[in-house]
Amino acid sequence: MDIAANYEDDMMIKTDHLTKAYGEKKAVSDLTLSIRRGEVFGLLGPNGAGKTTTTLMLLGLTEPTAGSASIDGKDCTRQAIEVKRMVGYLPDSVGFYSDMTGRENLRFTGQLNGLPKAVIEERIGDLLEKVGMTGAADQKTGTYSRGMKQRLGIADVLMKDPKVVIMDEPTLGIDPEGMRELMFLIRSLAEEDGRTILISSHQLYQIQQVCDRVGLFVEGQLIACGRIDDLAGQMRREGHYVLEAAAVPDDRGFKELLEHLGNVEKIERSGDFYVIYSSSDLSRELNRRALEGGYSLCHLRQRGNDLDEIYRTYFEKGEKGNGSLNQRKSKGFLSFGREQRQGEE
Ligand SMILES: Nc1ncnc2c1ncn2[C@@H]1O[C@H](COP(=O)(O)OP(=O)(O)OP(=O)(O)O)[C@@H](O)[C@H]1O
Incomplete structure (x- = not known):
């Protein structure tokens, strides 16, 4: 055959x-x-x-x-x-x-x-x-x-x-x-x-x-x-994790705690919670540190399984690259996004 x-x-x-x-x-x-x-x-x-x-x-x-x-x-x-x-x-x-x-x-x-x-x-x-x-x-x-x-x-x-x-x-x-x-x-x-x-x-x-x-x-x-699942998996393999988290009390100390987690690339506030972009899965470390610091987590969610998030991840970076798609392609699209961000810091 x-x-x-x-x-x-x-x-x-x-x-x-x-x-x-x-x-x-x-x-x-x-x-x-x-x-x-x-x-x-x-x-x-x-x-x-x-x-x-x-x-x-x-x-x-x-x-x-x-x-x-x-x-x-x-x-x-x-x-x-x-x-x-x-x-x-x-x-x-x-x-x-x-x-x-x-x-x-x-x-x-x-x-x-x-x-x-x-x-x-x-x-x-x-x-x-x-x-x-x-x-x-x-x-x-x-x-x-x-x-x-x-x-x-x-x-x-x-x-x-x-x-x-x-x-x-x-x-x-x-x-x-x-x-x-x-x-x-x-x-x-x-x-x-x-x-x-x-x-x-x-x-x-x-x-x-x-x-x-x-x-x-x-x-x-x-x-x-x-397939949608494969794209989500690809995103993780390339080291893109997005976590949503909120805690009580929601004070400055909690934000500082988030900033000191390993491999954090960026933190944004979105309504009642923070969005944490990182290159590794931070949920366990966050759980432990929150407990040690006297914070009670009231919201914790790993993003990245639905197409909208995948789409936004790709497209936001697409805009950042602005005209440099060839460069982005040759490095692997997702990796390039990360390097871009680090370069900007
Ligand atoms: N006949 C044309 N002459 C010159 N440029 C064109 C022509 N047709 C399309 N383009 C350009 O080619 C690019 C792709 O256009 P296209 O219409 O294929 O996109 P699209 O993804 O279908 O967008 P939309 O969702 O708005 O329909 C655009 O930048 C558009 O301006």
Whole structure:
């Protein structure tokens, strides 16, 4: 059995040193990434990070300056028509003909995709059911809420039965109840239908719930990629610990006690507690010193397990580095952040 060939087969989306420059500006720089079949992958980054440009290259709508991208083995630039057939794209704001019903809009999409009439009608019924819109199918879409439009948008994208679905900010403006349904729906597209889902977003909490893996994108570069747990683990391995602590009495002596713990890099006050940044786990030492000093700890929490914290850690440092991403990359992104801080002291 050829394991390498199987691995290649398993990859639905691949980019190889994918780069897009606009004049001097590199919107996407040297992006190498593989996304498995049936995986839900989150491409995360702040405004201007290069997410849209990456999506446009995958959809064959803009040509790379260097490198390549492929979907199911088809080159996104040279075989753009085949790629478009396989890929459904859901923009952040879905546009429908507002004086047509949901069902009529889907029918129109089916016709545009050249599907036979019987297939269109059967698919419309199934998809309306899948996205929970059967009851509202014969209402004009002009009366739909954002969440309803979003769900109809998913049905619309699925009309052509794509192997890959790319979604741009799918959670924007959706209420918590709608969000749960949307998350459930996105998972089912991958788990039940075996589709590959790429979500481009800066909405961290929702993405954390639904994605198998995430890639963090800053200034056109992928600075980290993996499962949320692995990214948290990576952070710890590179010596980044963030502890929240509060004590009674909350006096100057407690702050001094914190300042004298080993390996402390920085202390910040945040509301009722302190945030302690260090290069080792200080919780046991803090417990002991607090006891010896007559302080009673009323809050102690190790940060770093959720995506928001990981994201902030990476991104805050991204800003500090300001234009020196290559240097940051060559040293390892996380290590560089620490050296920066020490250098500033
Ligand atoms: N057609 C263009 N001409 C020149 N510069 C562009 C063009 N398109 C994008 N850029 C620049 O490339 C960078 C990446 O933009 P891109 O839209 O891909 O980011 P993004 O992560 O999708 O941001 P957002 O979340 O705001 O959509 C930005 O600095 C942007 O100004």
